Amino acid sequence: MNPTPWLARQAQRYLNPGLALVASIALLLPFSYSALAQESRFDGLEYRSIGPFRGGRSAAVTGVPGENNLYYMGATGGGVWETRDGGANWKNISDGYFGGSIGAVAVSEWDPNVIYVGGGEVTVRGNVSHGSGMWKSTDTGKTWKSIGLTDSHHIPRVRIHPRNPDLVYAAVMGHLHGPNEQRGVFRSKDGGEIWEKVLYIDDEVGAVDLVMDPNNPRILYASSWRIFRTPYTLSSGGEGSALWKSTDGGDTWENLSEKDGMPEGTLGIIGVTVSPVNSERMWAIIENENGGVFRSDDGGETWAKTNDDRNLRQRAWYYTRIYADSQDGNRVYVLNVGFFTSSDGGTTFERVPTQPPHGDHHDLWIAPEDATRMIVADDGGGQISFDRGNSWSTYFNQPTAQFYRVTTDNHFPYRIYGAQQDNSTLRVLHRSDGNSIGERDWAPSAGGESGHLAPHPVNPDIVYGGSYGGLLERLNHDTSESRMVDVWPDNPMGYGAINIRYRFQWNFPILISPHDPDVIYAAAQ
Known part of the structure; x- marks a missing residue:
């Protein structure tokens, strides 16, 4: 007897139609003889995008000097993207070669055909993804080649010598969940064929920021960071976290963290930048009990806290990025939830006049020849400004959304549900009566950005959705009635674990019983 048809019928009986197909496929796998016989049924299936075109997180962006409309963005779950019209349209240029989480994108000033990409984002969330090492293109992204550092996991910075596209540096964080040797600052003198480790602390400390002096490429600044992540802990800082300087292209390094004016005690993540107007002026933003923004006016010999x-x-572990203006020696930018600027050397900061259309900012590129032209990376993707932040391009044209979980309901045509990181939950029709699936086919649903969703099997307009902190919402789409049905009626935000009645994971599961649609399960601890 072939058990596969019977198992498939049970899946169709107890699961909703969309998941039944997935379950049927999964059930076929153990029976190799049946799998071979059934394989032709699925040969014609292809993935298609159904949206939403609402950008997901990016931590790596860059432009090209002298090219006003050309920019690149690395998505945390969607590879490398390019726009040639100032952000009006974006196109993926890494599909077919690599994808996934991107930590750094750099274009050679000397030869803009040369692009280097480092895999693995710097934003070390609990749901972080790692990358696949270094990649290189010599034809503006038409083709790519893997060039090593494949055990690096996270490469948050790549810097290229301004007059030699074969001389390239990479800041490597390494593994987040345990020790490994491939971390620190690496240098290649032959375009990535051979990498040498030029700054190394130990197998638990990586490099998180890397800056080349715009006026003297022999001078490099790097920050090292001890960072450790588990599903239930985050440890940022400790022995080995420091700020470093090299004056010989990376051959030797000096620890600037021990200089006068630097904060004492445990150091965490450090961001660093150098003014192109005056190489003696530099800033660092430092995670420390007495941390903040620090400035040096003598190339790092002495420091003073300015803010x-x-x-x-x-x-700090999610942000801590600082950038000097390319034409004003007193202007500096800091990225965090908001996008901040200082025009008095870092003493006072204010929000950029018009904040980018999404919050949580992670990277910034400023055109060297025009400081009003910039691109910012945030939890909504990449956005471009041509007027120093008074207006921005949209992020509603980037299909890079990062979804935690996906499910379907019993509606016809069935709808697909998901929770998008740092946005809302959504339900999307799998087919439309129009020419395409568009905004009219998308709708917010129950819960928040991190939640599981559970549509009612009998009435699919009733949806249960979760979010962090144990939030659990029952939403009736037909009547717009929303009711909180949390397991424990308390907001645990800010509490320590010892004071929380039930400890719900960021992405805790929610399930409706296949035997009784009135029974709902939610899991804590």
Whole structure:
């Protein structure tokens, strides 16, 4: 007896139609003889995009000097993207070669045909993804070649010598969940064929930022960071976290963290930048009990704290990026939940006049020849400004959304549900009566950005959705009635684990019983 048809019928009986297909496929796999016989049924299936075209997180962007409309963006789950019209349209240029999480994108100033990409984002969330090492293109992204550092997992910075596209540096964080040797600052003198480790602390400390002096490429600044992540802990900082300087292209390094004016005690993540107007002026933003923004006017020999506003340094492990203006020696930018700028050398900061259309900012590129032209990376993708942040391009044209979970309902045509990171939940029709699936076919649903969703099997307009903190919402799409049905009626945000009645994971599961649609399960602890 071939058990496959019977198992498939049970899946169709107890699961909704969309998941029944997936379950049927999964059930076929153990029976190799049946799998071979059935294989032709699925040969014609192809993936198609059904949206939403609402950008997901990016931590790596760059432009090209002298090319006003050309920019690149690395998505945390969608590879490398290019726009040639100032952000009006985006096109993926890495599909077929690599994809996934991108940590750094760099274009050679000397030869803009040469692009280097480092895999693995710097935003070390609990749901972080790692990359696949270094990649290189010599034809503006038409083709790519893997060039090593495949055990690096996270490469948050790549820097290229301004007059030699074969001389390239990579800041490598390494594994987040345990020790490994491939971390620190690496250098290649032959375009990525051979990599040498030029700054190494130990197998638990990686490099998180890397800056080349715009006026002297022999001078490099790097920050090292001890970072460790598990599903239930985050440890940022400790022995080995420091700020470093090299004056010989990376052959030797000096620890600037021990200089006068630097904060004492445990150091965490450090961001660093150098003014192109005056190489002696540099800034660092430092995670420390007495941290904040620090400035040096003598190339790092002495430092002074200029600002300790918590708005600039909250949740340091997720942000801590600082950028000098390309034409104004007193202007500097800091990225955090908000996008901040200072015009007095880092003493006072204010929000950029018009904030980018999405929050949580992670990277910034400023055109060297025109400081009003920039691109920012945030939890909504990449957005471009031509007027120093007074207006921005949209992120509603980037199909790079990062979804935690996907499910379907029993509606006809069935709808697909998902929760998008740092946005809302959505339900999307799998087919439309129009020419394409568009915004009219998308709708917000129950819960929040991190939640599981559970549509009612009998009435699919009733949806249960979760979010972090144990939030659990029952939403009736037909009547617009929303009701909170949390397991425990308390908001645990800000509490320590010892004071929380039930400890719900960021992405805790929610399920409706296949035997009784009135029975709902939600899992904590």
